[in-house]
Amino acid sequence: xxxxxxxxxxxxxxxxxxxxxxxxxxxxxxxxxxxxxxxxxxxxxxxxxxxxxxxxxxxxxxxxxxxxxxxxxxxxxxxxxxxxxxxxxxxxxxxxxxxxxxxxxxxxxxxxxxxxxxxxxxxxxxxxxxxxxxxxxxxxxxxxxxxxxxxxxxxxxxxxxxxxxxxxxxxxxxxxxxxxxxxxxxxxxxxxxxxxxxxxxxxxxxxxxxxxxxxxxxxxxxxxxxxxxxxxxxxxxxxxxxxxxxxxxxxxxxxxxxxxxxxxxxxxxxxxxxxxxxxxxxxxxxxxxxxxxxxxxxxxxxxxxxxxx
Amino acid sequence: xxxxxxxxxxxxxxxxxxxxxxxxxxxxxxxxxxxxxxxxxxxxxxxxxxxxxxxxxxxxxxxxxxxxxxxxxxxxxxxxxxxxxxxxxxxxxxxxxxxxxxxxxxxxxxxxxxxxxxxxxxxxxxxxxxxxxxxxxxxxxxxxxxxxxxxxxxxxxxxxxxxxxxxxxxxxxxxxxxxxxxxxxxxxxxxxxxxxxxxxxxxxxxxxxxxxxxxxxxxxxxxxxxxxxxxxxxxxxxxxxxxxxxxxxxxxxxxxxxxxxxxxxxxxxxxxxxxxxxxxxxxxxxxxxxxxxxxxxxxxxxxxxxxxxxxxxxxxxxxxxxxxxxxxxxxxxxxxxxx
Numbered sequence: 001x002x003x004x005x006x007x008x009x010x011x012x013x014x015x016x017x018x019x020x021x022x023x024x025x026x027x028x029x030x031x032x033x034x035x036x037x038x039x040x041x042x043x044x045x046x047x048x049x050x051x052x053x054x055x056x057x058x059x060x061x062x063x064x065x066x067x068x069x070x071x072x073x074x075x076x077x078x079x080x081x082x083x084x085x086x087x088x089x090x091x092x093x094x095x096x097x098x099x100x101x102x103x104x105x106x107x108x109x110x111x112x113x114x115x116x117x118x119x120x121x122x123x124x125x126x127x128x129x130x131x132x133x134x135x136x137x138x139x140x141x142x143x144x145x146x147x148x149x150x151x152x153x154x155x156x157x158x159x160x161x162x163x164x165x166x167x168x169x170x171x172x173x174x175x176x177x178x179x180x181x182x183x184x185x186x187x188x189x190x191x192x193x194x195x196x197x198x199x200x201x202x203x204x205x206x207x208x209x210x211x212x213x214x215x216x217x218x219x220x221x222x223x224x225x226x227x228x229x230x231x232x233x234x235x236x237x238x239x240x241x242x243x244x245x246x247x248x249x250x251x252x253x254x255x256x257x258x259x260x261x262x263x264x265x266x267x268x269x270x271x272x273x274x275x276x277x278x279x280x281x282x283x284x285x286x287x288x289x290x291x292x293x294x295x296x297x298x299x300x301x302x303x304x305x306x307x308x309x
Numbered sequence: 310x311x312x313x314x315x316x317x318x319x320x321x322x323x324x325x326x327x328x329x330x331x332x333x334x335x336x337x338x339x340x341x342x343x344x345x346x347x348x349x350x351x352x353x354x355x356x357x358x359x360x361x362x363x364x365x366x367x368x369x370x371x372x373x374x375x376x377x378x379x380x381x382x383x384x385x386x387x388x389x390x391x392x393x394x395x396x397x398x399x400x401x402x403x404x405x406x407x408x409x410x411x412x413x414x415x416x417x418x419x420x421x422x423x424x425x426x427x428x429x430x431x432x433x434x435x436x437x438x439x440x441x442x443x444x445x446x447x448x449x450x451x452x453x454x455x456x457x458x459x460x461x462x463x464x465x466x467x468x469x470x471x472x473x474x475x476x477x478x479x480x481x482x483x484x485x486x487x488x489x490x491x492x493x494x495x496x497x498x499x500x501x502x503x504x505x506x507x508x509x510x511x512x513x514x515x516x517x518x519x520x521x522x523x524x525x526x527x528x529x530x531x532x533x534x535x536x537x538x539x540x541x542x543x544x545x546x547x548x549x550x551x552x553x554x555x556x557x558x559x560x561x562x563x564x565x566x567x568x569x570x571x572x573x574x575x576x577x578x579x580x581x582x583x584x585x586x587x588x589x590x591x592x593x594x595x596x597x598x599x600x601x602x603x604x605x606x607x608x609x610x611x612x613x614x615x616x617x618x619x620x621x622x623x624x625x626x627x628x629x630x631x632x633x634x635x636x637x638x639x640x641x642x643x644x645x646x647x648x
Contacts, residue, residue: 124370202412209364209406210426210477211399214391221414228416300416300461 008292012285019281020070020274024063027273034079034268053079066274075278076271080263086275089260096166097249097256101241103176108183109234115184116191117223123196131188138185147178147251164253175252179245183237190233194226228299235291239284312380313517314340314363314402314485319377319387321355321362330588332358334541335377340485345511345518347532347549349525349564353585355541356521360487362387363519364404365394381485400430403478407490409470413462419446420458423477430481445476449506468499475506482514489521504530525568529553534621537561540586540596543615547622556638557624560597566641579641595627603628603636 035041035049050056054065069076075086119131154174155163162171198204199222207217246258253259257276264272296302321333333355340346348356361367362374365386379386381402386394403426406412414422423442427433433441439458446454449472462470471491478486488507492500508531511518520532528535529549536546537560545558556562563581583600586592592599598608607627616629628636 202406202408203414205366206404206406206412206474206477207414207425208366209398209404211395211397211429212425213395213429221417224416225414298416301463 005289005293008289012282012289015285016278016281017067020067020278021063023274023277024066025059027270028059030268032268034270053077070278075275078264078272079269080267080272086271089272090257090275090279093255093257093260095256096254097242097245097258100172100175100179100248100254100256101238101245103172104179104241105183105234105238107176108180108237109187109230111180112184112187113191113230115188117195117218119188119192120195120199121218128192132192135185135188138181139189141181143178143182144247144251146181147175147248150174150178151251164251166252166254171252171254175245175248175254178251179241179248182240186233186237187230190230191226194229195222198222198225224298228295231291231294231298235287238287242280242283311342312339313342313382314519315378315380316359316363317378317380319359319362319379320375321358321367321372322375323368323372325371325589328589331591332372332541332588333362334588334591336538336541336543337377338536338543338546340517340519342484343511343515343517344534345520345532347520347522347528347535348538349522349528349535350538351523351564351585353588354538356523356538357489359538360404360489360519360521363485363487364398364402365389365391366398366404396430399426399483400481401483402485402487403481403483405471405474405478405486405488405491408494409467409474410494412474413470415462418459418461419465419473423458423473423480426477426480441480442476445480446473448479448510449473449476450502451476467495468502471495471499471503472506475503475510479510479514479516483516485519486511486516487519487521490523491520492527493522493524500527507531525553525564537564540591541588542596542625544597544626545622545624547618547624551619551622555618555622556642557618557622557629558597558626559601559603559628559636561624562638562642563600565643566639595625605633 033050033055034053035046041049047056054062057065066076073087075090078084078086078089115131115134119128122128151163151174154160161173163174165171204217204221207221208214212220245256246262248254249256249258250262257279260272261276261280263269264276316339317337319333319336320331323330323332336355336359338346348359350356358367358372361372363379363381363386367373374387377387381397384393386397389397413419420439420442423445424433424435424438427438427441428435431438443454443458446458451457451469451472457465462473465473471494475491491507492503495503504527507518510516518531520527522528532549534546534548535552536543537552537558538544539560545552545556545561547555552561553565556565560581566579567581569578581600586596586599592609593612594610595601595604595608595613598604601608605627611627613625613627613630615623615625617623618629627633
């Protein structure tokens with residue numbers, strides 16, 4: 001198992017290096033430079049700034065310098081605020097982003113699982129159809145549409161919750177809920193399909209033939225086996241939440257990484273673009289690894305096949 | 310002999326989009342203490358449905374017992390509540406399924422799956438149940454049971470898994486064991502081992518067995534009495550000797566004739582021409598009439614009554630009526646040349 005994880009971590013580092021390289025050169029293809037569009041700067045000032053941030057060097061040299069620093073965990077300085085490191089921007093932005101994402105994932109998974117289980121147990125009844133109609137809406141309608149509707153009705157009209165900003169727990173509810181709608185819908189649909197399939201398997205019949213009560217059959221035999229595909233989709237979904245939160249953070253004016261990222265692209269803030277891209281990539285690769293490990297915990301068949309401990 | 314289980318005129322139907330499928334149409338039989346009864350017939354004849362109705366494990370929204378009673382120790386299981394059935398399933402009547410590859414939960418250890426019934430029905434503590442699980446695994450011939458008890462189904466071969474399923478079924482010393490094609494999914498050498506094991510365990514525990522199968526070889530191996538099912542009905546019942554050596558129903562002849570024989574001159578396998586009846590619109594008369602080479606006009610119009618051939622042997626066929634022409638079973642249906 002340890003060997004397996006070490007191997008996976010090495011692959012992770014390689015993946016991140018490739019992502020860093022590709023992003024670096026793509027970014028250099030962006031039109032403009034960080035200090036071009038500020039009319040107030042004179043030629044000399046611009047030259048001095050470019051010199052300060054090493055932008056006058058040839059691109060390959062800039063690349064080597066960047067990678068060398070990256071290897072030491074240094075993502076450089078942002079061009080927007082004097083003397084602030086990208087590391088500190090990410091650390092500051094991380095808090096709100098991770099909080100919203102995690103809340104959405106947790107709430108969405110729990111509600112989605114309950115809806116899916118209910119739909120499967122009440123198969124072909126009003127409850128089943130109702131849950132699935134909700135799920136289709138949740139998948140079809142993007143989170144920012146919900147965000148806008150919620151802001152208008154719950155925030156402006158009813159004034160129950162704040163419309164935007166990030167000043168306390170009540171500010172979390174609307175963004176986290178908007179993000180979780182997609183999660184609820186996806187999880188519910190997967191759970192329902194999987195539960196229905198497993199309810200029809202021989203081992204469920206076998207469990208019932210042992211005299212195990214219906215609720216025990218559902219929770220001990222059916223739900224656990226149905227969770228296997230849920231764990232698989234949870235990874236991509238968590239990734240979706242990270243990227244989806246770019247938009248949601250903008251709509252709700254949450255000072256998260258997503259907001260930083262969008263701003264950085266608008267003003268050609270190279271180190272921040274690089275830093276946030278790499279940070280997102282790191283999260284994604286890490287989530288995939290975690291899902292693979294979780295998968296093994298839930299499904300004993302994979303545990304044995306995956307790593308010989 | 311003491312009557313343990315008595316089915317009387319059981320009718321089971323399934324509601325489908327196309328209409329009502331009458332899968333079992335008036336099945337009656339009795340099972341005595343400690344005996345083994347085989348129910349044979351081809352796919353779709355209602356064997357499995359009959360056994361699932363005894364356990365009340367029919368798919369609950371679409372399948373239901375329409376009529377008849379299932380008396381088990383004086384209680385009518387056809388009318389028992391789900392809660393009453395939970396106390397009977399596993400403890401009094403238990404079941405072995407056809408495919409051991411799918412009948413065990415892949416994410417639960419073998420031990421836990423055995424212990425589940427024990428803890429529910431016999432109020433055992435965790436450690437007592439585990440000890441019993443190890444003993445059961447030893448009983449069904451699994452080597453190193455102390456280690457294997459904590460393993461998962463995928464670490465067992467097909468034959469081993471069927472042994473585990475048998476251990477689970479027998480864990481609470483049930484009075485009736487329903488084995489639904491217990492050897493169909495196994496290869497031949499393993500089949501023999503499993504049959505030996507079942508016979509051996511029956512001797513030890515005195516459990517009555519209902520064996521559902523389409524394999525007459527298995528019947529000869531394990532059963533004392535046989536009920537032949539066709540089109541949702543029992544067409545002939547008798548002791549193993551009566552069914553194999555003095556069969557009376559043309560369908561039984563067909564079944565016996567289609568058994569491959571080693572010493573046969575022709576290499577061709579014999580089959581019964583035609584297909585089983587559509588149970589959505591079952592025929593008015595004998596269900597086998599359309600495929601029966603001896604069918605008469607009366608067969609198409611009226612269902613024959615079960616006629617006593619001997620005290621233990623009954624067949625439902627118009628050929629047994631005194632007005633019918635004398636017909637001898639075909640050569641191929643004779644097992645071992647007896648007449």
